[in-house]
Amino acid sequence: MKNGKIVEHGKHEDLCQWNKEYDELIKSFDKKYRGNSQLLVDSTTNTIKSKRLTSTAVSSSNINLIFNREETEFDITKGVYGVQAIDYRVGGKYLSEFVCAMALLYSIPIAASPLIFFYISQEIFNAAKKMHERWLKKINRAHISIFSSVFPSALINICSHDLQEVDHTLPKLKITILMHFGIILFTITILGIICPWLLLPMAIFVSVIIIYQLYLRRLILALNESKIDSITPIYNHVVNTVTERATIQAYRKEREFVKKFNKFCDANATYDFMIKATKLWIEFRIKFISAITLAVVIVICAVVNGVKDRYQVLGLAFICTIQLTQSIVHLTAAIIDAYGSLMTVGYIDNYIQNIPQEIRDNIDRRDWPLIPSIHFQNVLLINSTDHEPLNFSIYAGEKVGNLNIVDINIDVLRQYVDYIPRVPILFNGTIKYNLESNNRRTDKEIMDALQKVFLWEKISKFDNKLDSNASNLFSVTEKKLLSLARIYLNSTVFNRSIIIIEDLEPDTELINNILQDVFKDFTVIVLSNSPNWNAKRIIKLQHSKETRALKSNNLLACTKK
Known part of the structure; x- marks a missing residue:
């Protein structure tokens, strides 16, 4: 056929033998489809029966084409005429099914992610809960000296910012890291x-x-360390x-x-800004490298014969490459934030582990104290060798309940010794x-105590x-009266409790009358600057040296100059 006209017809074998142009056309057709489809097709001649619609036409400049349909049967080779149909079926239908299957597989992790992340978040939450419970338990059991040597702001930082890192920030970052790591794989x-090749x-x-x-990594860790160190001065200043x-108002400061507060906040914000700027710069470089990677993927897809003519595969490859680069960007940002969170957790965990703990004895003396008497032996009110220690007894035994205080269970000691600060x-x-935080007392009993x-x-x-909020309703003196009401409610055996009160001025008379009437069976120690106390014994301290004076009441008053 040339220019739309049939110039010669016959059997395939005859045309291949006598028509050189027809033979070259068949060979080029066979070679083309064998190379593109990469199918091993048997080129042996198989006789198949097919119906072919042929048309003959008589062409002239003034006559239209006339089609005469004729059914004929002839032998063709599978390698020549069948390869196109096979290639279309494999490259079209099967490839589309392959792409759809991959898309479905890609959607399975997304569909299952809520369940997976719920399980992961629960495990992380439980781990965080155990960690901060261990922290709080360590702080609650810490030696009393730790609270006099550590700034309150450090404990505030632990109980606010650091616990937030454990309970909220770190679990969220772990979930983000696991999610994007799975998408990348x-x-x-x-x-x-x-x-x-991709x-x-x-x-x-x-x-x-x-x-x-x-x-x-070192730069990020240094910035996070500086950010953590800049938080504590803010708490200290507040x-x-x-x-x-x-005092600040008196001196008009x-x-x-x-x-100064703004300066500390600016320092903290500066480190935070530097961390975020570093993250943005890293993200820019990762996206630049990802653009180069995408270009390389395009070149590889254009070169490989099995991919370049299959647009479904090309589209899937490009989408996967873009998704990979985006996941790596988010994964990198989460890892940078995790550096700071893990550093915070590591610092605080190491600090908590090294806090000196109270010595717990194996002897649980629940019956202490039998007699509410106190013995002071070598007690120093100031850490200096120039001052003499205090040595005195408060009746009924040389030691508390005839026992050394170090042999008493710390919980029992706290239960029967009450302290009211200034x-x-x-x-x-x-x-x-x-x-009454344990809800063991009725409202009537609480009203009676008040x-x-x-x-x-x-x-x-x-x-x-x-049920009113007690935050801002009471003065300092009224807070001391509330403390006395709490002691009255929580003391199960009235003749076995010891009360230590610090600085009762200016309402000395009111509290003194309450102690004489309500707490007459208690052992009461009052630390005060006023010498006008009706106490059974008054110990005056002058330059950490004691002088003794006896009076006729049941209180022991320690006055100092």
Whole structure:
């Protein structure tokens, strides 16, 4: 056929033998489809029966084409005429099914991710819970000296920022890292199935990112360490400002303290900004390298014969490459944030583990104290060798309950010895919670205790009465009265309790009367600067040396000059 006209017809074997042009056409056709489809097709001549529609036409400049259909049977080779249909079937239908199957497999992790992440988050949450419970237990059992040597801001930092890192930030980062790591592995697997040659640029890309991460690791750790160190001065400054507010106002230093606070906040924000800028710069470089990787993938797909003519495969390869680069960007950012969180957790965990703990004895003396008497032996009120230690007894035995205090269970000791500081601290909660947190006392018993310390008249005027928030309702003296009401409620055996009170001024007379009437069976020690105390024994301290004076009441008052 030339120019749309049939110039010669006959059997295939005859045409191949006598028509050189026809023979070359068949050979080129066979070679083309054998190379593109990569199918091994048997070129032996198989006789098949087919129906062929042939048309003959008589062409002239003034006559239209006339088609005469004729059914004929002839022999063709499978390698020549069948290869196109086979190639279309394999390259079209099967390849489409392959792409659809890969897309479905790709969607399985996404569909199952909520269940997987729920399980992972629960495990991480349980691990975080165990960790911060261990921290709080260590702090609760810490030696009393740790609270006098450690700034309150450090404990505030542990109980706020650091616990947030454990309970919230670190679990979220771990889930993000696991999610994107799984996507990266699955994407690389699909690229390997599409074309093994695509694994080469992927391996180079991932290796470059890992090396780049290790190169910047020290910088990131240094920035995170500086950020962590810059938080504690902020807490210190806030605590000192609140505590010494009166002094600051007296010397008119408000602006100076505000400027200092802004300076600490700016320092912390600077390190935070530098970390975020570093993350953005790393993200830019990763995206630049990913663009080069995508270009290499395009070149490989254009060169490989089995991929370049299959647009479904090309599209899947490009989508997987883009998804891989995006996942690596998010994974890198999560790893950078995890550096800071893990550093924080490591520092605090090491600090908590090294806190000196209380010595716990194996003897559980639940019957202590039988007699509420106290013995002071070699007690120093100041850590100096220039001062003499205090040695005195408070009746009924040389030691507390005739036992050495180090032999008493620490929980029992705390249960029967109550201390009221100069400025009592109330818990964040209701009045009822501050008086009896275990809910073992009825409202009537609580009201009776408040009446004994002359507070019920004020509390009864509140709208919520015992359920009112106790945060900002009471003065310092009233807080001491609440502490006495709490001691009265929680003391199961009244003649076995010891109360230590610090600095009762200016309402000395009111509290003295309450101690004489309500707590007459208690052993009470009062630390005060006022000598006007009706106590059974008064110990005056002058330059850490004691002088003794006896009076006729049941209180022991220690006055110091």
